[in-house]
Amino acid sequence: MKNLFAGMAGEPFPLPPGEPGRDTGDFAALLQARGLYPAAGAVLMGVPGAVGNAAHVPVQTQATTILAFKFGEGVLVAGDRRATAGNIVVYDRADKVLEIDQHSVMAIAGTPATAWEMARVLEHSFQYYRRTQLQEMSVGGKIRALSKLLRDNFGMVMQGVGVVVPLFATYDAGPNPEAKLYFYDVMGANFEVAEYAATGSGSPAVRGVLYYENTWGAKPLREYSRTEALRLVLRALDTAAEADTATGGVDRNGRIFPVIKIITAKGIETIDDETLRGLFNAGRHLPDQPVSAGVAVG
């Protein structure tokens, strides 16, 4: 097929009025037209033989822990800071909880290169839409935009690289104002979450903690105050890190705390490390003397 936009990248002006993205505010379409769309390579490099070949499908590349739940004020999204490659710790200050716009946060488990690029496309998509169309993209539209990015990336996933399993949290200011939380699978299916969600290698432990607290604890997560919610997040991540080497948890000595963001009607708030340090240290059982029987103390 003839590429209608060949040669366009170098001379972005003047453009025909019907260029993709112009009428609809679709930034991904604009990038595709200019040959700048990050996932474009996935299609070109698609190896037919790889499809359906289980050996090519990554088993566990989401080595991290991210979680989110709805509480009294809105929705809280948190992620540890560790980035790993196999059994190597690559980086201990990775930011996996990314602000996409003034009310939306995407938390990522998976391949950082792909995930950060997706976040970048998404951030620009929402702003491009608002600026060109002179209205905010609906929450439904935002959820779908991330779905589409994940689906476009699936060719890469089938080749064994670039798995991303994100959480997406936002505040819907529509007729029924409400905090919204979604998780995705690698193909881009989105699932709305009523209470809590966690993904990444440390998520089984976190889900255990959240399920337990939500079902049997003093009160359901939805009724938690900010302090209670923050305390629970720190404890849940610490619990995940206890067994999962790919989860950084809380490093008090290195003063590395998880990234925690709270989304309310007013916008996004990032919790500072001092607050987290105070909450984490209070009420923690520390042994009086070195423990001998197989219990590690952080």
Next chain:
Amino acid sequence: MFEEPFRFVEAIANRREYIENQIATGSPVVALNYAGGILLLTLGRERQKIFEVYDRIALAAIGHPGDIERLRMTAIELASTEGFTRSAGDVSLRRMANYSISPALKQAFEQVYGAPYLARMLFVELGPDAGQNTFLRVDYDGAIQTNGTPFSKTRQEYAALSGTRPSAEAMERFLARDFKSGLALREALSLALDAWTVGFLALDAEGEKKDELPGSDAIRGARREQMENAAVEAAVLENRAGSNITFRTVSEEELTALRGNDAG
């Protein structure tokens, strides 16, 4: 016939006259620095005139809505793709205007068989500090006027956009006389509204009192009258904690305060 030089000049002159007539009635737009950033203000009845382009760039335009839309989209596309492929810090109004928008406007203007852009635009860019804010006017023929070069020490802190040259000049003279640095938003809104009124009055005052600014009573009277006829549209570019986005529409409450302020 256009091979002959004087015919080309004639054709261009006709075209210029045609475009000037088309945009002559455009409601003026005022842009000025205030304590928080840059304020853009106009009055209108029909359609939006002030737009966000990118994190630190805004646009006001008068002319044909179809042409304004095409230019506005182009500016947003240029800024967005640059901001995406490089970084937001690489998006620069100077580059966008000089290398993309101005050449294209000039080309469209001089190709006398094609349609020119019926638009006159004022771009503003919020700099790292008030002294480095950029006001840049791009005309339908690609001509650019800015408030300063990268190497100039002092920059003019306001700019005006209007359908006619005498109107824009009257506004600039008024601002040269009455503008002060570091105004609060409320004061800046009032000053911008006065400057708009001066420009508006000058649209009609061709001929006789061209070089004379109206007195403060005349401004106040016309201002009150026009505010009843048309809506104030105002937006600011201001630094905000925790966000790269600086564009914000001035709220209804902030404008209501202005309506009550008769002191001018």
